[in-house]
Amino acid sequence: MRTLTEIEQYRLTKLERMRDRGESPYPHRVQRTHSIASAVQAFDEAVSDGTDPHETDLKAILCGRLRSVRTMGKLAFAHIEDEGGRIQLLLRADVLGVDRLKQFEDDFDLGDIIQAEGTLLRTRTGETTLNTSALRMLAKSISPLPAAKEVDEEGERKTYSAFDNAEARYRERYADLAVNERVREIFRARARILRALRMFLDNHDFLEVETPVLQPIYGGAAAKPFSTHHNQLHQDLFLRISFELYLKRLLVGGFEKVYEIGRDFRNEGVSLTHNPEFTQLEFYWAYADYHDVMCLTEQMVAYVAEQVTGSTMVTYQGQQLDFNPPWERCSLSDLVAEYSSIDYRKFPTAEGLAMVMREKGHDPSMGSTRGKLIESLFSACVESRLMQPTFVVDYPRDISPLAKTTEKDPETVERFEVFMGGLELCNAFTELNDPFDQEERFAQMGREYSNESGDGHPMDLDYLRAMRYGMPPNGGFGMGVDRLVMLLTDQRSIREVILFPHLRAKQ
């Protein structure tokens, strides 16, 4: 253990003093008759019949973290906090005992986890309070929590000297959570969002499944993977970058509606909206196309917003977002034409498009395909300006190798992405189910039949084999769950909605 600070040294001597008098600072067993919230509720019910609230005989044993102490000689007030609430303790020398009160003042610190037994009453100022007759240490806190001060003022909790250094908060998320209720609330909302997503999909007869995280051949997205190795099998493996190819194998197997919520890993840059591991929702729906998926998507997100926030109108970074279906559907080509004043339909080759982009002041990277040029135009000119939920529809074929082309244009695929609040949220398409077309698309992407020579991305022959057995036409969908959490909890950074975001190692 590293060198203790002065404060930690003091706390250690308090701990030793407790041990010396036979009081364990870390006892095995705990008593607890009520959560704080249920004790307060029981008290309110007990006095609702006119019982004198200053003199009840309602007993409770409560547990929680000591969050504030005010001592005044033969009397002290304190607050303890458990997950559901906070309550004041009244510690009187004539109830608790003079010696025990002195021990409390000497040996208990902010941050200690304690147990308090007593009867409930209301103080002169009207606060529900436990008149404490016995105190027990449950876990002595050695290191001081960040010294935020909180106070209820006219119903609103004001925080002073908040622990708000982002790096310190992420590195010591436990301290952040212990001290910042607002942060705990984000992760409760996150849990509700996941529950609502599952509820919605389960109610629509989707089957939740789990597919491999460790994959011999990665695919389903364009990202670079993390790689690892199985020692006994002498096999190189990748952490998945998407679930797509496994989930569609399940449609071949006869499941018609499947979904998975889990972790994807992408070895790419870290940013406000990218964490190396993130939570993805994907579903695949047999006998549906991307129009059906759009309808389900807007219903699903509106349902989750309603369940989690109570409304389909959500404030994100000062903007009102309206999740109420139907959402606007705009073609990619129209949006790009509108915002960049380049109508790429008039430039059928990559060279021609790159030229007009340069004329308009863009800097297209050399050797990009036409689809990549269109995509870069979109992200530069359009993406951050889409505030209200918007389906961006119909993408270039060469950047969408798993999507079926439209019936009228072989260079365009039936694909949509959802943007809102300036964020990309979803990606979906009418899935390609023609094994010959799929093989050709893989080959065009540079997938190789043999990977023995080295770095080429191998052809996923097993996936093609599956498709040759017959894959029902289907619509597929992917959504970044962390980003949905950002939108519904009004957070600008993905790190605020991931409990332990990835940070560079210290030292």
Next chain:
RNA sequence: GGGCCGCUAGCUCAAUUGGCAGAGCAGGGGCCUUUUAAGCCCUUGGUUACAGGUUCGAGUCCUGUGCGGCUCACCA
């Protein structure tokens, strides 16, 4: 990976042109039987992220390193 900005006590922050490193809270010693950012008196606490350099003198200026924030690039 590039650019810009930041890093001062356990936490939140000051420190004039380069001139004695400070405050509030937390901590320690006291007083106090209805407080709630309790109050009052006294008080401890610093390798100013790290390593160099310039200077009589560096938290402040210069160089490098680390970590972070923002941003750009990358990212079907």
